[in-house]
Amino acid sequence: MKITVDRDRCVGAGLCAMTVGEVFEQHEDDGCVVLRVTEPPEHLTEAVEEAEQLCPSLAITVDSTAP
Ligand code: SF4
Known part of the structure; x- marks a missing residue:
């Protein structure tokens, strides 16, 4: 699994950090x-x-096929 984030899209809602800090x-x-x-x-x-x-x-983009 590989994660990428687009900080230009992020609105700072914080759900990601609350979900998996x-x-x-x-x-x-x-x-x-x-x-x-x-x-x-x-x-x-x-x-x-x-x-x-x-x-x-x-x-947030998750590539589940990445090792
Ligand atoms: S959930 Fe995370 S990545 Fe998405 S807008 Fe909120 S802080 Fe940004």
Whole structure:
């Protein structure tokens, strides 16, 4: 799994960080998403996919086919 985020789309809603804080956090200045890891451990797969679906601005892209 590989994650990318589009900070230009992010509206700082913070749902991703609330859903899986091990992977997403919000920048302290603008509240926009910051990726803590791009290739999360397998046990976080479900939570990361949930965050992708919850993001209101479609700023999170998850490539599940990536190793
Ligand atoms: S849920 Fe989406 S809009 Fe909200 S902080 Fe995360 S990436 Fe940005």
